[in-house]
Amino acid sequence: MAEKERFLFGRGEKLADHVPFKSGFGEPVPPYKLGEQVGRIGQMLDDVITEIAATPKDALADGKAVTSLTLHPQYIARSGFPVALLAEYSLRLIGSKPSKSKPKSGRGSEKDAGIASTILYVAGSPESFQDFKNSLVNLDEDSKVSDDLVKIESLELLKPEDRMLGEFDESSNKIEIVVHFDSAVDIDWEADFQRYASKSKVKLDMSRSYQSRGLLFLSAEGTEASVQNLAKFSFIRAIRKMPVLRTVSRPQMLRSTGSGRLSIPVDKALDETFKIAVFDGGLPGNHPFGLWAKNIEPSGSFRIGAPIPAYLDHGQAVTSALLFGNVQPGSLERPYAEVDHYRVLGDELTDGSLYEVMLYIDNILSQSNYPLISFSIGPAQVAGDDEVTAWTSMLDDHLGEGDILAAVAVGNYGDEAWPDSRIQVPSDSVNALAIGASNGHHEGWSRAVYSSIGPGRSPGLVKPDLVAFGGVDDNKFKFIFPGPSIAEDCGTSFSTPAVIRLAAGLRAYFGNSLTTPAIRSLLIHSASNPGHPVEEVGWGVAESDIRRITMCQDGEVKILFTGKLEPGKVLRAPIPLPDEVLKGDVIIKATFCYTCTTDPHTPGEYTRAGLDVKFRPHKNKFDPKQKKKDSRFPATSAFFGRHTQSNEQELRTDAHKWDTVRSAKVKKRASSLSDPVFDIHYIAREPGNSVSPRRAPKLTYALVVTVSSKTTPDLYEKIQAKYSALVAISPRVQIPIAINV
Structure with missing residues (x-):
C-alpha cells in the first residue's frame, strides 16, 4: 500500500494567544546581617585600596582598577545584580564569569566543593573604592545599597596571575x-x-x-x-597562547573493486535560489563538481597563501559530503543546492595564523547572506566553562539574527583523556549546530570513538547537538573524486556537511514554508537517541530521510509554530488534540529553537534571551497549593527538565531557561489531557541590568510539536478536520522515497 502523504502542519502560531504573566518566586532570605557584612567587606576594601596604590599608574586603564566581586550563590539570577551599589559608588561592570563558591553562610556553605556562583568584574577609580569604604559605617539598613551589600561574598583586586x-x-x-x-x-x-x-x-x-x-x-x-x-x-581579562588550527586529514583513494560504478547526475541543483558556503581547504582545478560548486580563492589582503594538495583533497571531500552525502555505487541524486567553497587554508599559515583565517571568514560573512554554512575547521582548542573565544564570539555575532544556519564540526579528539576529549571551538556556539560523528544511523549505532564529547558551556550544555555518520575504520565515509573515483576517510569533518546537506534538502523541497529556525528545530526534533549519554551524542543521530523528518505516520501528527515572541509577554500555544477523548497513552514531544544576541564578556549570562516554558496538561485541574483558583492558570506538569550534568560542571539554578534549544517528550494517560498548552514566557536580559531591558528585540523562534496515539491511527485526519487554521506544508516537488539510507 502506498504511503499516505501526511506532511506536517504549519501555521500553529495561528492557534496561539497571549495570557498574563504569573510569577511564583519570592525574595531569598539574606545570608548575612548588615552589621556583620560591613565588617567583612570593609576589610576586603582595605586590601583592595592598598593593592591599587601599589599598582603602576600607567597600568590603570583611564585610572581605573578592576576587582573581582563574587556574588553569594543565592544571588546569581539576574534579579540579584547589585545595581544600586555599583551606581552609588560609580563602579562599572565590565564583565563576569561563572564560578563555584563556598560561602561563609547561607545556601552552599555546607558544600565543601562550593556551588554555582558568579564573579563580576567591576572597574573603578581609587577614589570610588575609598568612598565605598568610608560610607559603610553610615549605611541605612533599609536602603537599596544595604540590600546589595549582603549579596557580596568576596571582593578582591584582580591580579596579574589571574x-x-x-x-x-x-x-x-x-x-x-x-x-x-x-x-x-x-x-x-x-x-x-x-x-x-x-x-x-x-x-x-x-x-x-x-x-x-x-x-x-x-x-x-x-x-x-x-x-x-x-x-x-587592569582591563586585560585573559592572556593565553594563541591556539593553532586543527589539522585536517587527507582522504585515501580506493582501489577499484569492480563492485559497482558511479553515475554522476548531469542536472543542475534542485534549488538554484540559494547557495551554501563552505570554509575549508579549497577545490582542485579538476574537481568533479563543476555544475554545482565554485572554488573561491582568498583575498590578497589576508595572508592565506597558495593551496596545499592535502588541504585541497580535504576540501574536495567536504564538498562531496555536502553535495551527495556518503556515496554508494549507482546513480547519485542531483544536489539540493550549489556551493561556494571558500579556500581559507594555504601555505602561508603558521601557528600564529588563527586570526588570519577567522578574520577572513568574518569578512566574508559580513558581506554575504548565505542561509546555510558548513565549518569543518577551527581552532585546536577545547571549549571552556568560564571564557568565550574570539572564534565563538565571531560566529555567534553573525548567527544571532536567525537568518543563517551553521553547522560546526566538534572535532576528532573523543578518544583522548578529559578535558582534551571535549568539543572544539567554535562548536560551543549557542547559535550553531555542533555536529559529532556516529558509526552509522541504523539500529545499534553509537558515537564514533574519535568524535569529541560534551558538555558544552552553560548555557548550551547539550553539545554536540547532533551526530551523523562520519565513518569508522571498517566502514569509512566515501566521496567522489576526479575520474570519477572514490576516496574515503573518517571524521566529524564529513558528518558536519552531511547534516547541512539535509538542511539544504528541507529548504529545497519546502522553500520559504520552512524558516531557518524551523529547519534547525526539525533536524533536532527528528533525531533519535536510544539511550546513549547526552554528552556523547547530544539530541541523537540525525534522521537521514527527509520524508521521515516532515511526514506523519499513523497515529501521529506534527505541528510547526513559528513567529516572533514579544519580551516579557507570555504566548499560550495549544497542543492540538481531537474532540473525542483519546484512549491509552499519548506521547507529546516538543522542540524549541531560537537564536539571539550574545555577550562574550559575561559568559555566565551569555545569551540575551531565554524561555520559561510551562506545560499545563489539563484545563480543569489546578494546583492544590493555589490559594485562589484562577481558571486561566491550570496546574503545571514537568516537561522540559534540566539536562544531564557532568561531575565537572554544575548546572546553574536557571541556566536551562537560557539554552537556545529545548527538546523533550512526555508520556501521559489520555485521561490526564484536556486542552493542553505550553505557556511560553520570553525573558530578555542584558549585562548589568537586574530587570528586563525595555527595548529588547522580538525573538524569532520555531516550535515543533509531535502528538502520538497508537490507538488513533487517523489522528492526523481528526486534527485536520478540527483545526482549519492549520495547513499542511507540502513539498514543491515530489520527494523520492529513500533507499538504503
Missing part, C-alpha cells in the same frame, strides 16, 4: 590577549594600552583584532617575562 591562562615559553610566544573594551566608552585609553604593551615588550598586531560586545581580542607576540608585565594592565 589573567594568565596556561603556561608560556621563556622565549617568544604567539599569544592571544582578551581586553575588556567598549568602543563607545574606552576609546580614550586605547593608545595608553598600546604604549604599555610596547613598554612591556609585547608586540601587538592591531590589524589582526576582533571586537565583540564588551571584549577586544588581539593577536600578539611576547616572552614569558613580557606577558607577566603586560598582565598588570
Whole structure:
C-alpha cells in the first residue's frame, strides 16, 4: 500500500494567544546581617585600596582598577545584580564569569566543593573604592545599597596571575590577549594600552583584532617575562597562547573493486535560489563538481597563501559530503543546492595564523547572506566553562539574527583523556549546530570513538547537538573524486556537511514554508537517541530521510509554530488534540529553537534571551497549593527538565531557561489531557541590568510539536478536520522515497 502523504502542519502560531504573566518566586532570605557584612567587606576594601596604590599608574586603564566581586550563590539570577551599589559608588561592570563558591553562610556553605556562583568584574577609580569604604559605617539598613551589600561574598583586586591562562615559553610566544573594551566608552585609553604593551615588550598586531560586545581580542607576540608585565594592565581579562588550527586529514583513494560504478547526475541543483558556503581547504582545478560548486580563492589582503594538495583533497571531500552525502555505487541524486567553497587554508599559515583565517571568514560573512554554512575547521582548542573565544564570539555575532544556519564540526579528539576529549571551538556556539560523528544511523549505532564529547558551556550544555555518520575504520565515509573515483576517510569533518546537506534538502523541497529556525528545530526534533549519554551524542543521530523528518505516520501528527515572541509577554500555544477523548497513552514531544544576541564578556549570562516554558496538561485541574483558583492558570506538569550534568560542571539554578534549544517528550494517560498548552514566557536580559531591558528585540523562534496515539491511527485526519487554521506544508516537488539510507 502506498504511503499516505501526511506532511506536517504549519501555521500553529495561528492557534496561539497571549495570557498574563504569573510569577511564583519570592525574595531569598539574606545570608548575612548588615552589621556583620560591613565588617567583612570593609576589610576586603582595605586590601583592595592598598593593592591599587601599589599598582603602576600607567597600568590603570583611564585610572581605573578592576576587582573581582563574587556574588553569594543565592544571588546569581539576574534579579540579584547589585545595581544600586555599583551606581552609588560609580563602579562599572565590565564583565563576569561563572564560578563555584563556598560561602561563609547561607545556601552552599555546607558544600565543601562550593556551588554555582558568579564573579563580576567591576572597574573603578581609587577614589570610588575609598568612598565605598568610608560610607559603610553610615549605611541605612533599609536602603537599596544595604540590600546589595549582603549579596557580596568576596571582593578582591584582580591580579596579574589571574589573567594568565596556561603556561608560556621563556622565549617568544604567539599569544592571544582578551581586553575588556567598549568602543563607545574606552576609546580614550586605547593608545595608553598600546604604549604599555610596547613598554612591556609585547608586540601587538592591531590589524589582526576582533571586537565583540564588551571584549577586544588581539593577536600578539611576547616572552614569558613580557606577558607577566603586560598582565598588570587592569582591563586585560585573559592572556593565553594563541591556539593553532586543527589539522585536517587527507582522504585515501580506493582501489577499484569492480563492485559497482558511479553515475554522476548531469542536472543542475534542485534549488538554484540559494547557495551554501563552505570554509575549508579549497577545490582542485579538476574537481568533479563543476555544475554545482565554485572554488573561491582568498583575498590578497589576508595572508592565506597558495593551496596545499592535502588541504585541497580535504576540501574536495567536504564538498562531496555536502553535495551527495556518503556515496554508494549507482546513480547519485542531483544536489539540493550549489556551493561556494571558500579556500581559507594555504601555505602561508603558521601557528600564529588563527586570526588570519577567522578574520577572513568574518569578512566574508559580513558581506554575504548565505542561509546555510558548513565549518569543518577551527581552532585546536577545547571549549571552556568560564571564557568565550574570539572564534565563538565571531560566529555567534553573525548567527544571532536567525537568518543563517551553521553547522560546526566538534572535532576528532573523543578518544583522548578529559578535558582534551571535549568539543572544539567554535562548536560551543549557542547559535550553531555542533555536529559529532556516529558509526552509522541504523539500529545499534553509537558515537564514533574519535568524535569529541560534551558538555558544552552553560548555557548550551547539550553539545554536540547532533551526530551523523562520519565513518569508522571498517566502514569509512566515501566521496567522489576526479575520474570519477572514490576516496574515503573518517571524521566529524564529513558528518558536519552531511547534516547541512539535509538542511539544504528541507529548504529545497519546502522553500520559504520552512524558516531557518524551523529547519534547525526539525533536524533536532527528528533525531533519535536510544539511550546513549547526552554528552556523547547530544539530541541523537540525525534522521537521514527527509520524508521521515516532515511526514506523519499513523497515529501521529506534527505541528510547526513559528513567529516572533514579544519580551516579557507570555504566548499560550495549544497542543492540538481531537474532540473525542483519546484512549491509552499519548506521547507529546516538543522542540524549541531560537537564536539571539550574545555577550562574550559575561559568559555566565551569555545569551540575551531565554524561555520559561510551562506545560499545563489539563484545563480543569489546578494546583492544590493555589490559594485562589484562577481558571486561566491550570496546574503545571514537568516537561522540559534540566539536562544531564557532568561531575565537572554544575548546572546553574536557571541556566536551562537560557539554552537556545529545548527538546523533550512526555508520556501521559489520555485521561490526564484536556486542552493542553505550553505557556511560553520570553525573558530578555542584558549585562548589568537586574530587570528586563525595555527595548529588547522580538525573538524569532520555531516550535515543533509531535502528538502520538497508537490507538488513533487517523489522528492526523481528526486534527485536520478540527483545526482549519492549520495547513499542511507540502513539498514543491515530489520527494523520492529513500533507499538504503
